[in-house]
Amino acid sequence: MLKRFSLEPSRIALNLAVLLIIALWTFPTAGLLISSLRDKNDIAASGWWTALSSANVNKKTHLKDMVDQVEKDGKFTISGNVFEGADAVSGKVSAFGTKVQAPGENAAGASAALDGGQSLVVNPDGSYVLSSPTAFTADNSGIRVFYIASQPPRFTLDNYQTVLFSEGIGRSFINSLTVTIPSTIIPILIAAFAAYALAWMKLPFRGLIIAIIVGLLVVPLQMSLIPLLKLYNAAGTFMGAPSKTYLGIWLAHTGFGLPFAIYLLRSYIAGLPKDLIESAQIDGANDFKIFRRVVLPLCFPALASFAIFQFLWVWNDLLVAIVFLGSGPDQLVLTGKLNALLGSRGGNWEILTASAFVTIIVPLTVFFSLQRYFVRGLLAGSVKGG
Amino acid sequence: MANIKLTNINKSYGSHHIIKDVNLDIKSGEFIVFVGPSGCGKSTLLRSISGLDQVSSGTLEIDNAVVNDVPPSKRGIAMVFQSYALYPHMSVFENIGFALENQGLPRAEIKQKVEAVGELLQLTSYLTRLPKALSGGQRQRVAIGRAIVRGAKVFLFDEPLSNLDAALRVQMRMEIAKLKRDLPNTTMVYVTHDQVEAMTMADRIVVLQAGKVMQVGTPMELYENPNSVFVAGFIGSPKMNFITGKPAEKLKAKTIGVRPEHFEFSKTATDISGTLDYTEILGSDSFLYVSTSTGMLTVREPGRTQFKTGQKLNLKPIAEHVHRFGVDDQRLK
Numbered sequence: 055m056l057k058r059f060s061l062e063p064s065r066i067a068l069n070l071a072v073l074l075i076i077a078l079w080t081f082p083t084a085g086l087l088i089s090s091l092r093d094k095n096d097i098a099a100s101g102w103w104t105a106l107s108s109a110n111v112n113k114k115t116h117l118k119d120m121v122d123q124v125e126k127d128g129k130f131t132i133s134g135n136v137f138e139g140a141d142a143v144s145g146k147v148s149a150f151g152t153k154v155q156a157p158g159e160n161a162a163g164a165s166a167a168l169d170g171g172q173s174l175v176v177n178p179d180g181s182y183v184l185s186s187p188t189a190f191t192a193d194n195s196g197i198r199v200f201y202i203a204s205q206p207p208r209f210t211l212d213n214y215q216t217v218l219f220s221e222g223i224g225r226s227f228i229n230s231l232t233v234t235i236p237s238t239i240i241p242i243l244i245a246a247f248a249a250y251a252l253a254w255m256k257l258p259f260r261g262l263i264i265a266i267i268v269g270l271l272v273v274p275l276q277m278s279l280i281p282l283l284k285l286y287n288a289a290g291t292f293m294g295a296p297s298k299t300y301l302g303i304w305l306a307h308t309g310f311g312l313p314f315a316i317y318l319l320r321s322y323i324a325g326l327p328k329d330l331i332e333s334a335q336i337d338g339a340n341d342f343k344i345f346r347r348v349v350l351p352l353c354f355p356a357l358a359s360f361a362i363f364q365f366l367w368v369w370n371d372l373l374v375a376i377v378f379l380g381s382g383p384d385q386l387v388l389t390g391k392l393n394a395l396l397g398s399r400g401g402n403w404e405i406l407t408a409s410a411f412v413t414i415i416v417p418l419t420v421f422f423s424l425q426r427y428f429v430r431g432l433l434a435g436s437v438k439g440g
Numbered sequence: 441m442a443n444i445k446l447t448n449i450n451k452s453y454g455s456h457h458i459i460k461d462v463n464l465d466i467k468s469g470e471f472i473v474f475v476g477p478s479g480c481g482k483s484t485l486l487r488s489i490s491g492l493d494q495v496s497s498g499t500l501e502i503d504n505a506v507v508n509d510v511p512p513s514k515r516g517i518a519m520v521f522q523s524y525a526l527y528p529h530m531s532v533f534e535n536i537g538f539a540l541e542n543q544g545l546p547r548a549e550i551k552q553k554v555e556a557v558g559e560l561l562q563l564t565s566y567l568t569r570l571p572k573a574l575s576g577g578q579r580q581r582v583a584i585g586r587a588i589v590r591g592a593k594v595f596l597f598d599e600p601l602s603n604l605d606a607a608l609r610v611q612m613r614m615e616i617a618k619l620k621r622d623l624p625n626t627t628m629v630y631v632t633h634d635q636v637e638a639m640t641m642a643d644r645i646v647v648l649q650a651g652k653v654m655q656v657g658t659p660m661e662l663y664e665n666p667n668s669v670f671v672a673g674f675i676g677s678p679k680m681n682f683i684t685g686k687p688a689e690k691l692k693a694k695t696i697g698v699r700p701e702h703f704e705f706s707k708t709a710t711d712i713s714g715t716l717d718y719t720e721i722l723g724s725d726s727f728l729y730v731s732t733s734t735g736m737l738t739v740r741e742p743g744r745t746q747f748k749t750g751q752k753l754n755l756k757p758i759a760e761h762v763h764r765f766g767v768d769d770q771r772l773k
Contacts, residue, residue, distance in 0.1 A: 327525065329521045329524075329525035330525050330527065332492050332521075332525070333519070333521060333525035333586075334527075335512050335513060336517065336518065336519050337513065337538050337539035337590075338539055338542040338543060339513075339538070339542045343542060347527075348527055352528065352529060
């Protein structure tokens with residue numbers, strides 16, 4: 055038992071590295087989430103890490119004027135609440151003052167002596183009493199009061215409501231899903247078949263085909279983008295299809311994703327025990343059946359890991375989307391929309407953080423829902439020692 | 441009922457000639473064991489019969505029909521793999537029923553057949569489990585169940601017991617022998633490197649070496665009349681003693697072979713004498729390792745030996761049990 059907890063240098067280094075990665079990943083994400091849930095004034099006033107502590111804000115207000123004065127026992131008072139009025143905030147008054155140079159001169163609840171024998175008390179709840187031995191006149195009423203209000207943390211979903219429904223992020227979200235889901239599924243379908251054939255079927259030039267596919271892995275996307283677009287447009291013109299459609303971008307992403315998909319799945323499928331495939335052959339299954347009933351269920355972890363790769367890459371892609379899709383509201387994807395927002399609403403942090411979080415919520419969901427397939431050993435129990 | 445006939449079978453991988461001109465006639469309902477050291481081509485020969493490997497030349501007949509170009513599933517064979525090769529994502533029921541499913545049988549019939557096999561192999565309570573939740577012996581039984589359920593005419597076993605521990609191996613050996621009794625019409629071909637399995641289970645044993653058939657015969661034929669030094673040395677445990685030199689020349693042979701149990705002790709000096717190096721006492725038998733001028737000899741003595749290590753022993757082979765081999769290592773008539 056003791057040995058388990060012994061501090062080997064390599065373990066310490068490993069644990070530190072893991073901690074570092076967790077920190078690098080968690081802090082920005084948490085910051086983004088917290089910022090997007092805060093009030094826009096709070097975002098401007100303080101950083102997200104202060105979101106849970108109360109914020110102090112300096113405010114000023116005009117007290118009520120002579121109309122509201124009340125006479126009682128020969129004293130005249132004006133009472134009210136500093137939090138009333140158009141520019142009001144909520145919270146707790148911690149201090150107040152009547153001079154702009156000293157807004158926190160008097161503690162809340164204490165009485166401050168003013169000119170002409172007047173005195174002012176502002177309570178923590180914002181209520182105030184201004185009293186005077188003589189009647190208030192137009193000259194000495196309606197005075198300005200400065201106060202420091204400490205506000206409890208406020209969280210709101212308003213930012214999300216704004217970006218989803220007024221800024222067009224909602225629509226772009228749908229557009230991104232429209233691009234991403236078929237662009238993930240189509241290459242998997244093609245690649246799984248290809249991978250099985252290249253791993254287990256006796257084909258002429260099999261080695262050559264595999265070599266070509268591996269070669270295609272290193273072709274930079276930027277190099278083939280424009281020729282591909284011209285080819286697609288020419289074919290589209292020939293067949294009477296418009297140039298910027300979802301079909302076009304599905305095909306483009308499929309093409310760019312296939313070499314990696316085939317490469318990844320082929321290595322995985324080729325690593326399945328030979329006995330399993332042969333056993334299925336003897337059991338009378340044809341290649342299609344072996345693929346569907348034996349290989350496909352067993353290579354689910356590989357399919358899942360490729361699906362994650364492809365989904366994230368397509369979801370985060372801007373370049374291919376710009377080239378193959380238009381920029382109208384019905385085609386602009388999230389990355390393009392974010393880019394546009396940065397230009398038009400660059401100062402509005404509440405808009406940008408909420409938009410950014412809407413953008414990463416889907417990749418996060420995909421990753422967390424499929425990540426268990428990375429670790430699960432599906433082959434356990436099939437062969438000796440499994 | 442299916443016989444298997446191999447005529448001039450050759451198999452090469454590139455320049456490697458694995459199976460060399462094998463001729464073999466396996467009768468219907470026979471339990472044949474291919475035995476030989478590793479790399480002798482016994483598994484390749486089995487795979488050729490199964491159709492997983494194509495033969496390079498020669499004719500392969502199953503049930504009097506040439507099957508050289510018939511795919512494995514159409515040969516009427518079933519195979520049990522060394523690694524069991526169970527489908528890990530399917531339950532025991534699905535594993536056993538997979539072949540029937542491929543034949544397109546109705547669900548009810550599959551269920552009935554699988555349950556019958558499950559009962560035969562005492563797997564009834566495990567039918568819904570995944571292979572990973574089974575022990576080694578149970579997995580092996582599922583693999584055998586897959587073969588039985590199809591009603592195949594020929595069963596091929598590729599070292600099916602080599603993954604099991606010793607106790608379980610003995611038990612499964614008995615179960616396979618019982619299976620053979622229950623399915624008397626099924627031809628079984630069994631590959632092993634373990635000569636004990638071969639001796640205990642086979643109707644006939646085929647001894648292979650370097651892709652060639654060395655001898656075919658019943659276990660007792662091979663034990664009593666091995667036709668070469670190789671077979672003589674391979675069959676039997678402990679190994680047969682081979683003696684060259686003066687004692688062999690006396691019998692007009694290059695080598696004589698004497699099994700450990702076929703020695704007598706002599707009071708007077710003999711041609712073969714030496715000192716007792718080491719003894720193994722097993723209770724029922726004792727094995728004596730005697731260092732002589734022709735090398736180390738193993739002698740088996742029933743019961744507990746009274747000889748002490750270092751003692752001088754005079755050994756005399758029992759004449760009628762001496763095997764004589766010529767210069768080509770073949771048996772002399």
